[in-house]
Amino acid sequence: MGTLYIMGTPIGNLKDITFRAIDILSQVSFVAAEDTRVTQKLLSRYDIKARKISFNKDNYAKKIPEILQELGKGDIAVATDAGTPGISDHGYELGKAAGISGFSVVGIPGPSAVTNILSMCPFPIESFLFLGFPPRRQSDLVQFLKEYGVLPVPLVLFESPRRLKKLLEQLTDIYPDRIIFIGREMTKMHEETFHGSPADALAYFSDPKGEFTLVLSKPGSEIKYLDRTDIMTLIHKLSEEGLGIRDISREIVSVASLNNSEAYKLVLDTLE
Numbered sequence: 219m220g221t222l223y224i225m226g227t228p229i230g231n232l233k234d235i236t237f238r239a240i241d242i243l244s245q246v247s248f249v250a251a252e253d254t255r256v257t258q259k260l261l262s263r264y265d266i267k268a269r270k271i272s273f274n275k276d277n278y279a280k281k282i283p284e285i286l287q288e289l290g291k292g293d294i295a296v297a298t299d300a301g302t303p304g305i306s307d308h309g310y311e312l313g314k315a316a317g318i319s320g321f322s323v324v325g326i327p328g329p330s331a332v333t334n335i336l337s338m339c340p341f342p343i344e345s346f347l348f349l350g351f352p353p354r355r356q357s358d359l360v361q362f363l364k365e366y367g368v369l370p371v372p373l374v375l376f377e378s379p380r381r382l383k384k385l386l387e388q389l390t391d392i393y394p395d396r397i398i399f400i401g402r403e404m405t406k407m408h409e410e411t412f413h414g415s416p417a418d419a420l421a422y423f424s425d426p427k428g429e430f431t432l433v434l435s436k437p438g439s440e441i442k443y444l445d446r447t448d449i450m451t452l453i454h455k456l457s458e459e460g461l462g463i464r465d466i467s468r469e470i471v472s473v474a475s476l477n478n479s480e481a482y483k484l485v486l487d488t489l490e
Contacts, residue, residue, distance in 0.1 A: 220290065220291065220321060221321065221324055222296065223294070224296055226326055226330070227301065227328055229405055235329075248288070250270075251270050251296075252274050252307070256299045256300075257297050258270065286315060289321050302325075331429075334404055336433065339399050340413050341435050347372070367393055372436050376429075376432075378429075379426040379429075386420040393416065394417060395415065397434075398414065400430060400431070411478075413471045444473045453488045463485050463489070470485060
């Protein structure tokens with residue numbers, strides 16, 4: 219009886235993989251991959267020769283019996299394009315089927331967009347609610363935000379660049395004074411974060427590209443901005459404490475009605 223390994227793989231930077239994951243990928247009979255081309259890049263980076271089969275949202279129902287049959291012969295790994303299978307994707311179906319069929323199912327921890335964004339979040343995270351991708355239809359999206367946005371915890375969401383503006387428009391309309399923290403292309407070359415109001419985010423991401431993870435602050439954590447004099451005083455104070463320009467800019471975004479680039483320019487101008 220083989221073991222099904224639920225593989226945590228990098229969410230962008232191929233160096234973000236564990237030694238254990240590399241060992242498992244090197245030993246399994248084959249890898250069930252969401253996109254074999256994406257997984258091949260990871261395997262090639264570490265000179266792993268494992269066979270691959272396609273296992274995605276369009277073919278998983280047909281592929282599960284085939285994979286279960288192969289599990290009777292040896293170990294198999296399942297990998298998504300980024301992160302961990304089973305979180306907002308079809309991977310849980312395979313894990314469930316393998317468990318019901320009597321096979322061992324073992325998780326191999328790895329990078330997560332959820333924990334990564336929360337680790338950088340500039341407001342307190344004692345608990346949170348992960349909601350995955352919000353509904354596409356506008357009426358469903360509005361209902362979704364009104365229902366979950368009143369809960370006393372921060373909300374974590376995924377969104378595509380095509381639908382980001384629609385989400386931010388609704389957040390601006392429903393929760394204009396709440397704080398939103400956004401990670402774009404996390405761990406990749408063009409990674410950036412944003413911290414401010416939904417309206418500020420809408421203006422900043424006027425032409426969104428890449429993958430987005432968002433955290434909406436809980437009720438009662440509305441933005442309270444400093445005036446310009448206090449902001450300039452804070453910039454000098456943080457500089458005297460030894461913070462660099464980028465770090466100061468991040469602090470200023472959290473207390474000023476400015477986006478990342480505006481805060482960076484203000485810090486430069488103030489410290490000249």
